[in-house]
Amino acid sequence: MSTPGGRDLTEVLSDFLSLCARILLYVGGVAAGISGAVLIFTIFKMGDSSAAAGTADALRNVGLMQPIFAISLLAVGIGSTYLFWGEEAVSAVALVLAAALFFLPLYLPLMTAGPDTNEAVRKAYAAVQDGGTVLGIISIVSLLTQVGIKSRDRVKVGVKADSLKYGKGVKEETEKNNVFLGKCWQLPYCRKFVRERCPIYHSRRTCWREQTGCMCEEEVIKGAMENRPIPKDALLAANMIPRNNRLTVDQKRERCRNCVIYNEHQRQKYQALLPTVLIFYVALYALLRTPLLEATKSMVFNVNRVIYGLSYGAAGTNQVPPVFVEGLLVVTFIVMLSYSLKMLEYAVFKLKL
Ligand code: SF4
Numbered sequence: 466m467s468t469p470g471g472r473d474l475t476e477v478l479s480d481f482l483s484l485c486a487r488i489l490l491y492v493g494g495v496a497a498g499i500s501g502a503v504l505i506f507t508i509f510k511m512g513d514s515s516a517a518a519g520t521a522d523a524l525r526n527v528g529l530m531q532p533i534f535a536i537s538l539l540a541v542g543i544g545s546t547y548l549f550w551g552e553e554a555v556s557a558v559a560l561v562l563a564a565a566l567f568f569l570p571l572y573l574p575l576m577t578a579g580p581d582t583n584e585a586v587r588k589a590y591a592a593v594q595d596g597g598t599v600l601g602i603i604s605i606v607s608l609l610t611q612v613g614i615k616s617r618d619r620v621k622v623g624v625k626a627d628s629l630k631y632g633k634g635v636k637e638e639t640e641k642n643n644v645f646l647g648k649c650w651q652l653p654y655c656r657k658f659v660r661e662r663c664p665i666y667h668s669r670r671t672c673w674r675e676q677t678g679c680m681c682e683e684e685v686i687k688g689a690m691e692n693r694p695i696p697k698d699a700l701l702a703a704n705m706i707p708r709n710n711r712l713t714v715d716q717k718r719e720r721c722r723n724c725v726i727y728n729e730h731q732r733q734k735y736q737a738l739l740p741t742v743l744i745f746y747v748a749l750y751a752l753l754r755t756p757l758l759e760a761t762k763s764m765v766f767n768v769n770r771v772i773y774g775l776s777y778g779a780a781g782t783n784q785v786p787p788v789f790v791e792g793l794l795v796v797t798f799i800v801m802l803s804y805s806l807k808m809l810e811y812a813v814f815k816l817k818l
């Protein structure tokens with residue numbers, strides 16, 4: 466359906482949603498900046514115990530800023546997710562920012578007058594953590610959804626049809642073979658009429674290993690059109706595999722990279738490796754959770770000590786709450802998993818390993 470300006474209705478709707486997302490991002494960003502600055506200022510100011518007299522005013526300010534900070538980060542999270550959908554790096558950066566806010570009580574006391582018992586300071590920390598939690602939840606959901614959708618598309622489609630040069634318009638056979646991680650003649654793009662006269666099929670080999678096949682070598686198709694007989698014996702059939710000496714090995718490899726048959730093989734490879742990566746991370750977490758928690762705790766403790774050393778404070782007086790340590794480990798795992806999946810996608814579909 467078109468609007469009076471001749472624009473498609475979905476286009477108008479998409480522009481409108483982009484505008485709303487931009488407003489959420491910019492207004493939310495400014496509001497988060499101001500309310501966050503007030504909260505941090507309160508922490509610094511009230512961290513000095515001599516300022517305890519102003520606690521009531523500070524508590525009022527914190528009470529006002531707490532919902533503003535959380536709502537503005539919600540707006541930033543929603544706006545940036547909409548505008549940068551498909552750019553997982555943006556969600557990963559937002560996740561790191563959320564973690565920095567959530568773990569603020571771990572490191573900020575080292576730069577202020579140290580751990581404080583002032584109520585306004587505690588509430589200000591809690592307000593910053595609430596904001597970090599809101600942003601963290603949106604980032605985790607958005608990151609996992611985007612990675613999930615991308616992985617699902619890769620599992621279903623593999624590479625896009627427009628990045629193929631060989632066999633681009635070829636449809637899957639109706640009477641298709643589909644052996645998971647099979648040889649070329651066991652995949653859905655092997656056409657029956659070519660297969661019956663194909664030396665690669667009769668020799669029980671794989672075209673991408675031989676670097677010659679039905680999508681790239683006209684001799685294979687010619688043989689099928691001319692109904693050229695192929696010996697049933699695998700060794701004799703192998704002698705009939707056409708060899709192209711005009712191209713280098715690298716050129717032939719490049720052909721395979723752009724071929725529908727090889728990309729189907731890569732898609733299946735990805736389909737097999739994807740659960741392996743997921744299982745690897747789940748198993749790693751389950752098996753090494755205790756030592757990893759210990760390592761994370763001691764890392765946080767050492768950072769504490771270094772910063773305390775720099776600020777002449779008493780080293781190691783801060784206790785690290787277990788929920789912080791576990792949260793830090795989980796966030797680290799989610800980011801590592803997302804990047805491992807991106808690396809897997811790159812290795813299988815770009816490098817075609
Ligand atoms: S080269 Fe082509 S026709 Fe021959 S077996 Fe492989 S996919 Fe089938």
Ligand code: SF4
Pocket residue numbers: 631649672673674675676677678679680681682720721722724725726727
């Ligand atoms: S380009 Fe590679 S994968 Fe495609 S048919 Fe030729 S040898 Fe097989």
